[in-house]
Amino acid sequence: MEFLRVRLDEEADLARRCGGDGCGEWTALGGTADFCQMDLSGCPPVIARHIAVQDPARVLRKIEAKRSVLARHAFSPAGGDPELPWDDRDDCQYDGELRPCDDLPDLALPYAHHADHRREWLPHRMRGSG
Ligand SMILES: [Zn+2]
Structure with a gap:
């Protein structure tokens, strides 16, 4: 989760520096991309x-939507109460799956190229047999 938080913070910082704080909407017309303060044609x-x-x-x-999903899938540590055996494992507070639940690898997938991303964080369907 910390890896994802840092990546989202980096992306948000970059977006704000590119005018995400209200310069106007980027648009395209034909082969021209208009960035509000400049454009790129051809x-x-x-x-x-x-x-x-x-x-x-x-x-x-x-990014805000991804942060909201990430917050829902927060870590829920084992309770340790013998009266609550269903709560005695480290799991996801949202879906009860063992950590990491299936949604976290999907959220991390766009950053699979990052040096700090680990192969075991890939969604199961993408890990292959090797
Ligand atoms: Zn989850």
Whole structure:
């Protein structure tokens, strides 16, 4: 979770530095991506649209949504109370799966290229047999 928090903080900082704090909406028209204060022309239209989708304000909303999901899947340590045997394991407070539950590797997947990302954090479906 700390790895994800740091990555999201880094992305949010970058988005704010690119105008996510209200410079206006990034748009695309044909092969031109408009960043509000400047534009980039001569792109294939699909690339211009892709750039516009990275609008910093939109990126900040995506990060906020991911932070909300991350908070829901917080660690719930074993209770240690013999009267509550169902609560005597380290698991996810949201879904009760053993840590990490399936949602955390999915949230970490965009950062699989990062030097601090660990192979065991990949979703099960992507780990392969090796
Ligand atoms: Zn969970």
